[in-house]
Amino acid sequence: MKITNVDIYMLDAGAQRASRRPICCRVWTDEGIYGDGEAGIAFDYAAPAGVGMLQDISRLVIGMDPMRVDEVWQRMFKISFWGQGGGPVVFAAISAIDIALMDIKGKALHVPVYELIGGKVNDSIRCYASQLQFGWNEDVGPRGTAEEYAAICRYAMDDGYDAVKLDFTMYDRDKKDIPNAQCEGFLSNDFYKMVEERIAAIREACGDVDIIMENHGRTDVTSAIKLGELCDKYNFYAYEEPTTPLRPEFQKLVRERVKTPLAAGERLYSRWQFLNYFEDNSIQLVQPDACNCGGISECKKICTMAEAFDVKAQIHCAGGPISTAAALQLTAATTNFAIYEHHFRSTQSSIARLGKYDYQPQNGNFSVSDRPGLGQELSEAAIAEALVHVTVSEP
Known part of the structure; x- marks a missing residue:
């Protein structure tokens, strides 16, 4: 051939x-x-x-x-x-x-792709509802007030999810973009209070839901450590991209001060870039994206390497239907799997229609297609x- x-x-x-x-x-x-x-x-x-x-x-x-x-x-x-x-x-x-x-x-x-990379080890794949500051399903639009943050998380939970991810630094209370400069260095008391108000409202409305704080690398070491206090205080599941991915040692500095597991990897490429993070224990939840880290074959190698460092894996997925299919095939065969990301954008028909099949979780859990190849x-x-x-x- x-x-x-x-x-x-x-x-x-x-x-x-x-x-x-x-x-x-x-x-x-x-x-x-x-x-x-x-x-x-x-x-x-x-x-x-x-x-x-x-x-x-x-x-x-x-x-x-x-x-x-x-x-x-x-x-x-x-x-x-x-x-x-x-x-x-x-x-x-x-x-x-x-x-x-x-x-x-x-x-x-x-055979399905998962059979080519070790075979299925995960039949039911637990998902978190990702990027809820943008909305969820038909409820579209940025969030501003603490009550709105709590309501969208409750909405996702009513849709069957028991884990959520939000960026608390993206929009202010009036739903306007927050400049990056306000997220760096010495955070204002008002900024810190805004973030805590949102978290406290989610905890009150949603109880023990698992929460991931997503910073998109908008914070630096100083501000990331400060917000990490809130992750620890409110018992977060993970703390994602607290610093720039360009400097692995920065994330290590955050890890030394914050107890919440750190997540990163969507802007790292190939096993060589991930190794530095594994060696200094600055990632506890690795998030390679099969569509930019080197493909399915390379992503499998990264997840296997992570396991040798006691690091759990979550395949990053924020693209189109082929991205979702690749991530699901990998997740099915990942022995150190922790949780799966279902992105807000993937709930929208404008993305779903680009694939022959519309893969959506049921009650917050995915099953993986057994069609040959990607199944999409x-x-x-x-x-x-x-x-x-x-x-x-x-x-």
Whole structure:
């Protein structure tokens, strides 16, 4: 079997187009089997770069055997030159191709991807409702007051979830964006009080629900330690991206002062970048994204390495339907699995319609498809309405 060509798409997420432009690929073979992959840079500003990078990376794999996944991965990683720099755009492209190859291999062997990476160990996958400051399901819109934070968490719990994640630093009480500078250094008393008001309201309304505080790297060491006091005081499940991912030692400084387990990994690429965090015990919940850390094959290696350091795993997932399918296949075969992220954006029909199947949890738990390969592919509408479509057929 040989790879013959690669179709690359920037998908139209409709109502979410301004903040989400999923970048996907379909890798074709000379036996008619194809696989779909996704580059994990759908949101923010990198999506157009993902299209260009996928075009260049695809030229490296034309003519190769898609069943030899690690051989193809090494070629993309080393011959691309920029691969060993570990940047998000090049690794998102590598990831998309890798995911598509795992999809092809599963289809060729008539097994789900999880059977290719050790077999299923998790039948029912517990989820948390992620990024509730944006809303949940049909209840869309930013949150401001403490009462609104409590109400949206209660709404998610009524939907069957017993764990939630929120960024308490993103919006002020009037639902206006909080500048990054206000989240750094010496926090004002009013800022600190606002965050605690929200947390206390959630605890009162939702009892022992597991809460993850998400900072998106907006805080620095000084402010992260201060907010970490609240995580400890209110018994949080985890504390995510408290500092910039560019400096592993910063997160270690937070870990030395905060008891709540620290989570990070969605902006780390390849096993080499994760190793520093494992060695200094600055991550307790690792969150690699299969669509930007190097694909399914690399994400599996990262999770296995994490287990050797007593680190639990949660696959980061904030993209389109292919991203969800890849994350679920990995989670099914992850022995150190802790919890699964179901993102607010994934509850929206504008994202769900991009996949042939709409995967949603039931009562806060996912089951994993036993269809061959990923168990998901791009919908006909996603392909027909793509904002960009490029085909690569020559090295």
